[in-house]
Amino acid sequence: MSNIVFMGTPQFAVPILKKINQKYKINCVFTQPPSKSNRGQKFTKSSIHICAEELNLEVKTPKKIDEEFEYLKELNLDLVIVVAYGQLFSKKILDLSKRGFLNIHASLLPKWRGAAPIQRSILNNEKKTGISFMKIDEKLDSGPVCNKYSIDILDQDNAEILSEKLSYLSTEKILENVQKVLDGEAIFKEQDHSKATYAKKIQKIEGKIDWNNSARKIIAQINGLYPKPGAWFELNNKRYKILKAKKNKQSATIGEVIDEQMTIACGENSINIIEIQKEGKNPQLIKEFLLGNKVRKGTIITSE
């Protein structure tokens, strides 16, 4: 019986944890500590935290992983599996596991190392992305890779859908990779560091739509930032988040509402809004939205 610890935090990692739990005994699950968040500043547990409790697994939530050095050492670890945990590891910690720390990263490394690979790949209008199984070293997503699996990015893919697809792909491939690593049969190859690019954390301001951009770019922005933080604009001091949209060939003055369906002109072409959310309201299909919100043809939406 191997000693395995799982470390992860967001929803993306949940199906993967469940899958591993089906086959292996997991000694403990590490995740980020509950933080004050959301409306009313309530303490919120991470998705993995909740899942681990449901699976009756032991949960540890150190602010800094080093706090649990002794605990991890006692476990006499064979393998640590890391999926979007959110902390870097020191050499001291990494040396505690015989087979190292196996990480799933949601990009085709060395491309898009870092925090937001899924969003960045869509924002950048890329055609494909994927997942990489790699061994963690001290630097950010720079360790050697043993397997990569790619997937096409479709026009209708937004960050949520793509995340689900990649998460699903990960669950399909996780067991065979874990087994190989445990058996010492996995072959890890050094990344080509000269080709590394970084997927910086998403900042909320990136969601603000600049209508001078092309429709293509704006749609990438809408899809890449769905559902959070979302791409938005302001009109009459209210914030409107565009959840789904598609490209339209018409063009007009930048930011102009071209028709009664709220098609909005961009720097190049225009976009048809499919789903929209006004601040304080639930998301609505554009048809429903327009029944109660009159946005007249000819209105100019500024990017200020």
Place this chain on the structure above:
RNA sequence: CGCGGGGUGGAGCAGCCUGGUAGCUCGCAAGGCUCAUAACCUUGAGGUCGGCGGUUCAAAUCCGUCCCCCGCAA
């Protein structure tokens, strides 16, 4: 106690400030027009105005309280 918006027929909203016959855009049903229609015309059904309590001759509207949804911020 982080800031704020909202809960009104099946859907989306207005009305609330300045209490006094419940309205709009749709949907639905029936009929009409039409070669025909998602178009147009006529008629109709459908609402304890989130719950409870208070003020008042009278509360969707004012006051209190509770429940639920959401945006921002972190």
